[in-house]
């Protein structure tokens with residue numbers, strides 16, 4: 001926040017185009033798109049939408065952007081909608097399309113940064129759904145450091161089939177049941193047709209809802225943004241309120257640098273832990289912190305996990321969906337409870353122009369008698385957070401595990417190595433996945449994949465086949481927020497860079513120890529040195545195009561897979 005004379009500064013960027021004599025073409029173009037002489041005096045706000053028709057997470061975002069624009073205009077500002085790309089993780093294929101998913105986060109960040117900076121917008125509103133779109137938007141907002149607000153597109157409603165509630169993961173698990181012969185063709189089709197009933201992001205505490213909840217906790221969305229389902233009337237109301245909030249941010253000159261701080265990152269990660277959020281949050285918050293010029297380490301994330309109990313019984317490991325949260329007070333009620341217990345920093349600034357504590361004064365209280373979705377600290381589902389950072393001779397620079405306690409805290413088994421994700425599905429269909437195995441999927445890292453694919457398909461298929469508590473899975477790729485079971489991802493260094501995971505052979509003994517936080521390959525140093533002497537770095541799978549560029553630029557998962565640092 002600066003103490004500049006606020007009123008004259010509201011259009012501090014767009015005035016370069018609208019007030020200076022030497023930009024006649026820009027002004028002519030702005031008249032050409034319909035602005036008036038009066039509009040030329042007003043601040044301009046870019047409204048970035050990841051909307052597109054092809055998937056349910058994003059299909060409604062262009063419509064929400066129109067409501068945002070109405071609110072912006074009603075508050076004496078000019079709103080100009082633009083689109084970025086967006087990739088839906090639910091529609092990618094493990095060995096092909098999913099390669100583009102994580103890289104899309106940085107493309108979204110780059111494109112929002114490019115448009116807002118190049119067109120001299122005074123502020124930015126990002127209207128986003130799906131996993132990568134939110135961190136991509138926030139990274140851009142942090143880089144730009146102009147007044148900005150993120151609007152979450154909202155969670156999806158549940159699907160229903162034969163009395164059962166369904167979501168995207170039900171579709172994957174149905175595939176596992178099909179392989180195991182546990183579901184009829186009719187029921188399989190019934191699940192697929194009914195899992196996704198319309199607009200909204202995947203309905204459990206998967207990556208989209210994890211990021212939305214925690215970005216709200218960080219202060220970059222209006223209260224309840226993460227709790228209104230996509231089709232709830234509250235979502236439209238939120239969009240219409242953005243204009244007044246943006247006006248206030250401009251007047252007070254509150255920018256993301258005032259909002260994204262070490263303390264607000266801790267608030268975000270506390271919410272990730274309390275709600276049982278996705279491991280992808282680790283990757284994305286490492287990247288968001290770097291975009292904001294802050295340091296955040298895996299050890300700091302572990303420390304937050306150590307002090308934050310898992311409180312919410314939400315899918316994938318629990319019973320409830322994000323749509324159920326609104327009725328119990330949504331994320332603001334959870335934050336209020338944690339704030340009262342001294343676990344949330346109240347002094348952090350937010351996009352309302354008020355602090356977290358001031359916002360929470362108006363939030364509802366959790367009623368622990370009436371609801372069973374979020375438990376009190378005295379009765380946690382797990383005494384510490386579910387996200388654990390594991391190191392050891394198999395992951396010297398770190399790996400990320402999701403341990404809710406339901407899968408046990410230690411797994412020892414023999415390695416079965418796969419060079420690509422899709423091979424597991426083939427092995428599963430042939431009955432070659434056996435209890436006691438540690439499935440190792442390698443060359444799936446940020447450079448090796450490339451793009452660090454999510455293992456949603458294999459893990460869901462393994463669950464569906466009834467092997468979820470009998471095998472473990474480790475990878476230098478990632479896991480979907482929908483994943484559950486004994487899984488360790490983000491293994492670094494990745495196989496492509498010669499990390500120890502590249503040296504594992506079928507039959508090696510591996511221990512996953514979530515208590516000691518170790519990932520151990522029980523092979524002597526001499527034997528590993530011998531194997532390393534024969535290791536040859538694979539050829540990059542792409543040398544050109546966006547993936548070729550990604551391989552050359554991306555940092556390790558332990559550094560957030562950022563692409564804009566030397």
Ligand code: FES
Pocket residue numbers: 057088089090091129130131168200201202206208
């Ligand atoms: Fe978009 Fe799940 S695939 S939120």
